[in-house]
Amino acid sequence: MTDKKDINPFLKQALELGPPLAFFLIYLRLRDDSFQFGGTEYSGFIVATIIFVPLMLGAMGILWYLTGKLSRMQIFTAFMVIFFGGLTAWFNDERFFKMKTTLVYGLFSVILGIGLLQGKSYLAYVLDEMLPMRHEGWMILTRRLCGCFAVLAVANELVWRTLSTDLWVKIETFGFPIALMVFLMLQFNLLQSYMDDPDHQ
The missing domain is CATH 1.20.1050 (Glutathione S-transferase Yfyf (Class Pi); Chain A, domain 2)
Known part of the structure; x- marks a missing residue:
């Protein structure tokens, strides 16, 4: 390995x-x-x-x-x-590449949603070592991120179907990544109380 x-x-x-x-x-x-x-x-x-x-x-x-x-x-x-x-x-046909973003965000939302229905956070499986946090915190973050990905998927559909290719490229390259990054930064600040303190293990 x-x-x-x-x-x-x-x-x-x-x-x-x-x-x-x-x-x-x-x-x-x-x-x-x-x-x-x-x-x-x-x-x-x-x-x-x-x-x-x-x-x-x-x-x-x-x-x-x-x-x-x-x-x-x-x-x-x-x-x-x-x-x-x-x-x-x-x-x-450029529509295939534009739809890719919708499907990526949409599938992420579906995967996280399936985990939530099972009472699990698939985010924790991937990020737990990098971000030690209690189960309650992971569930809150997963619910919020599931919703965020769903909103981004819908937003991409609206953008590529109603706006010009120029605008779609700009929003795809800068708008969606920045929106996701800002969203995550806000969540981590709000979830500080759920972070595990390694000095109190």
Whole structure:
């Protein structure tokens, strides 16, 4: 079994956030262009999506090589990017890649919801070592995050179906991640009273 290794946190962030940012920049450069491949015309968005897939896989490969580990969430996200990126390219239809975000957030919400129905927090299984917290705290955080993912899934549907591709790319790259990060920061502050104190074990 591969041992987990520590790496520079800034490098880790660059590998995780670099591919989405690269997609955003590539899209800005190609959005007004069209390309001919094999007699088929592809928009700049489609080409940016095709470039994004190997960029993300390369970054994840480097991350795995340096740390010896990938989280289930990272693996699942990579699978979804490959699958829907492939559908986008194959059918030459940008809607597949836009729907990917809805399905990712929606599935996260469903998975957490299934755990809640069983009286469990699947978050605790994944994050308990990093964030020691009592069961009550995990259940509260799981309920709130389940709702947050559901809201983000609905929001993505509304954004890509009613707004321009330009706006969707900007919200996908910056809006949703920032909203999720702010939400989590607020929750951790509110749940401080449920944190385990290692000095009182």
